Amino acid sequence: MYLHGTSRINARGHLEIGGCDTVELAQRYGTPLYIMDEALIREKMRAFVDAFQDTGLAFRVAYASKAFSTLAMCRIVDEEGLMLDVVSEGELYTALSAGFPAERIYFHGNNKTPQELEFALDEGIYLFVVDNFDELMLLEHIAKEKEKRARIILRITPGVEAYTHKYIQTGKEDSKFGFGLDSGQALEGVRQALECTHLDLMGFHCHIGSQIFETEAFQLTIAKMGQFIKTCYERYGLVTRIFNTGGGFGIRYHKDDAPKEARDYVQAIAEAVRKYLHDLPVLPEIWIEPGRYIVGEAGTTLYTIGAIKEVPGIRKYVSIDGGMSDNLRPALYQAKYEAMLANRAQESATETVTIAGKACEEGDILIWDLKLPQVKQGDILAVNCTGAYNFSMANNYNRVRRPAVLFVKDGQAEVVVERETLQDVIARDRIPARLAPKKASVTVG
Numbered sequence: 001m002y003l004h005g006t007s008r009i010n011a012r013g014h015l016e017i018g019g020c021d022t023v024e025l026a027q028r029y030g031t032p033l034y035i036m037d038e039a040l041i042r043e044k045m046r047a048f049v050d051a052f053q054d055t056g057l058a059f060r061v062a063y064a065s066k067a068f069s070t071l072a073m074c075r076i077v078d079e080e081g082l083m084l085d086v087v088s089e090g091e092l093y094t095a096l097s098a099g100f101p102a103e104r105i106y107f108h109g110n111n112k113t114p115q116e117l118e119f120a121l122d123e124g125i126y127l128f129v130v131d132n133f134d135e136l137m138l139l140e141h142i143a144k145e146k147e148k149r150a151r152i153i154l155r156i157t158p159g160v161e162a163y164t165h166k167y168i169q170t171g172k173e174d175s176k177f178g179f180g181l182d183s184g185q186a187l188e189g190v191r192q193a194l195e196c197t198h199l200d201l202m203g204f205h206c207h208i209g210s211q212i213f214e215t216e217a218f219q220l221t222i223a224k225m226g227q228f229i230k231t232c233y234e235r236y237g238l239v240t241r242i243f244n245t246g247g248g249f250g251i252r253y254h255k256d257d258a259p260k261e262a263r264d265y266v267q268a269i270a271e272a273v274r275k276y277l278h279d280l281p282v283l284p285e286i287w288i289e290p291g292r293y294i295v296g297e298a299g300t301t302l303y304t305i306g307a308i309k310e311v312p313g314i315r316k317y318v319s320i321d322g323g324m325s326d327n328l329r330p331a332l333y334q335a336k337y338e339a340m341l342a343n344r345a346q347e348s349a350t351e352t353v354t355i356a357g358k359a360c361e362e363g364d365i366l367i368w369d370l371k372l373p374q375v376k377q378g379d380i381l382a383v384n385c386t387g388a389y390n391f392s393m394a395n396n397y398n399r400v401r402r403p404a405v406l407f408v409k410d411g412q413a414e415v416v417v418e419r420e421t422l423q424d425v426i427a428r429d430r431i432p433a434r435l436a437p438k439k440a441s442v443t444v445g
């Protein structure tokens with residue numbers, strides 16, 4: 001397993017993260033357990049900021065909350081001076097509750113509800129990324145009623161799609177997100193936005209995919225958008241102040257993954273901006289909004305190994321005390337992870353096993369064909385790169401309690417999300433009077 005950030009193997013032969021012995025953490029806080037390497041999170045944020053500073057461009061780096069949103073995470077984003085992208089009232093509420101300044105928040109999403117738009121407008125967020133014509137009209141209407149003005153940028157579907165090693169110029173725009181560029185919707189969106197009396201059109205956004213390793217897809221997008229931005233200026237006199245090139249920067253989940261450094265992505269973006277946008281009256285501020293790249297590699301999940309089942313001549317299933325309830329990605333889209341035994345981190349691999357989650361689903365397999373030392377019940381399995389889209393997709397399937405989240409740093413571990421209790425599992429359940437039990441059969445409390 002590749003060791004990210006402050007992860008290392010200590011003198012006891014245990015996996016250590018942020019100066020904390022993970023075997024001790026498992027004993028103290030129980031498993032499954034999410035551990036986040038705070039130093040690595042900050043390092044990733046600074047890598048983007050530093051790289052942009054070196055380009056000399058006006059820029060903003062945002063963090064896409066949906067990858068991992070908690071109060072403590074919002075504090076780090078605030079301390080590091082990044083902007084925050086939210087996609088729901090829940091993420092917005094989390095940020096505001098953490099004291100994150102509204103003027104550094106912006107709102108994404110293809111179907112923001114009227115309540116969400118009102119809430120965000122009342123709180124004075126920096127801007128809205130308007131996704132479609134209906135939202136444009138709705139936001140204009142709400143802003144007018146409230147006698148407010150809202151800053152907006154339009155989400156454009158540029159006809160470029162990227163995913164890991166490949167990108168394609170689709171030409172078609174079959175996406176639920178954004179105004180299509182090639183179909184002319186984008187230009188029509190601009191025309192309508194400029195007619196709105198309570199909306200200020202500041203620029204554009206595009207996001208072309210996730211877990212992207214190559215930089216050409218970003219450059220191609222900037223080339224296409226540069227042309228569009230020029231057309232908007234020539235046709236409508238629109239000065240584009242903000243150009244948000246999205247997120248999607250890839251990370252190293254697996255030994256076959258070969259991501260680039262933050263600096264490589266930023267340099268490629270800056271190069272394309274200078275090449276394709278140089279003849280505009282004003283060079284727009286360039287925004288990016290990574291999620292996964294900032295938190296993905298910082299996360300590790302610990303599990304305790306339980307039942308082991310050998311299917312003779314076929315495979316050995318090693319079951320853990322979590323699975324698709326705390327990491328949905330393998331079941332959802334065959335995501336691949338690496339793992340090691342945290343308590344016997346130095347021992348060499350002698351067998352190949354399949355890590356099975358405890359959910360009642362045959363598809364709940366966390367890792368196929370993982371090489372480990374001879375596994376025993378009670379061993380602690382550490383799966384790394386679980387910082388993005390794990391906690392944020394965690395669920396209570398099988399009424400499993402969601403794990404605690406720890407931040408570790410300089411030998412200190414702090415709980416930033418408590419493990420759910422059994423009371424939490426039933427907290428919102430109600431029994432209609434007619435179904436009331438004669439007497440409770442368990443003592444709850």
Ligand SMILES: *Cc1c(COP(=O)(O)O)cnc(C)c1O
Pocket residue numbers: 064066067108207209210211246247248249289290291292293388
């Ligand atoms: C999901 C998403 C992001 C973040 O993507 P990552 O792959 O986590 O960097 C950024 N912008 C938009 C619009 C998204 O939908």
